[in-house]
Amino acid sequence: MTISGGPVFWILLALGLASLVVFFERLFELRRAQIDWQDFIKGVVNVYSRGNVDEALAICEDTAVPVANVVATAIRHRTGGARALREAVDAQGRAEVGRLERRLASLAIMGQVAPLLGLLGSVIGLIKTVMLANSAEIVTRPMMMNAAMEALIAAALGLAVAIPVTVMYGSLRIRMDRLIVELEAAATSIVGYVASMKEGAK
Numbered sequence: 035m036t037i038s039g040g041p042v043f044w045i046l047l048a049l050g051l052a053s054l055v056v057f058f059e060r061l062f063e064l065r066r067a068q069i070d071w072q073d074f075i076k077g078v079v080n081v082y083s084r085g086n087v088d089e090a091l092a093i094c095e096d097t098a099v100p101v102a103n104v105v106a107t108a109i110r111h112r113t114g115g116a117r118a119l120r121e122a123v124d125a126q127g128r129a130e131v132g133r134l135e136r137r138l139a140s141l142a143i144m145g146q147v148a149p150l151l152g153l154l155g156s157v158i159g160l161i162k163t164v165m166l167a168n169s170a171e172i173v174t175r176p177m178m179m180n181a182a183m184e185a186l187i188a189a190a191l192g193l194a195v196a197i198p199v200t201v202m203y204g205s206l207r208i209r210m211d212r213l214i215v216e217l218e219a220a221a222t223s224i225v226g227y228v229a230s231m232k233e234g235a236k
Contacts, residue, residue: 040184042155043191046148050195053144056137057202064209067134071101071220078105079227087112100130100213101220108224116229123221131214138206145199152192159185 074097082090087109094106107126111119163181 040155040158040188042151042158042188043184046151046155046188046191046195049144049148049151050199053141053195053199053202056141056144057199057206060138060141060206061209064134064206064213067099067213068209068216069097069099069101071216072223074101075105075220075223075227078109078224082109083231100127100134100217103130104217104221105224108221108228112228112231119228120225123225127217127221130217134210134213138203138210141199141203141206145196145203148196148199149192152189152196155188155192156185159183159188 078090078093081093090109091106094102094109104123104126108119108123111122114122159181162184163178166178166181
């Protein structure tokens with residue numbers, strides 16, 4: 035008796051492998067984006083307060099993380115009004131969040147699609163079982179078991195893919211939310227500092 039999960043089995047297997055690739059790529063990217071934003075801003079402010087604007091921007095460019103990009107935007111728009119400064123920083127913050135969330139939605143979709151594919155595989159296996167029983171004059175036990183196992187394997191694999199993918203998405207979402215909070219705090223901090231420096235220079 036040969037046991038097969040049918041065509042849905044291979045689709046689910048590919049889906050599971052793709053989800054692993056997306057998860058580890060996003061995990062690496064989110065870890066790389068995490069820095070101590072308070073220490074970073076403190077260092078940039080120390081340089082900026084001495085009038086070394088180019089050096090402050092160079093530090094941001096060398097760091098190349100979302101917080102650094104937001105800080106660099108605030109420094110570049112330091113001569114504009116308070117509203118223009120805030121809008122520029124907010125726009126940059128949204129762009130950074132968009133880059134961090136890239137492919138994160140695809141992981142959520144994989145987690146939602148996997149059990150549905152498993153259910154589809156189960157239905158296909160059951161249909162094969164019924165068709166086999168109706169069409170064959172002599173139906174052996176191994177023949178029935180093969181068709182039934184195809185349905186069970188597809189359903190089990192669908193859940194086996196969906197459960198870890200859902201956990202992976204949840205863990206990335208938690209990291210992402212934490213980064214967004216830190217990014218908003220950093221944006222508020224640097225905007226307030228740049229605005230106060232401008233007011234003090236008047």
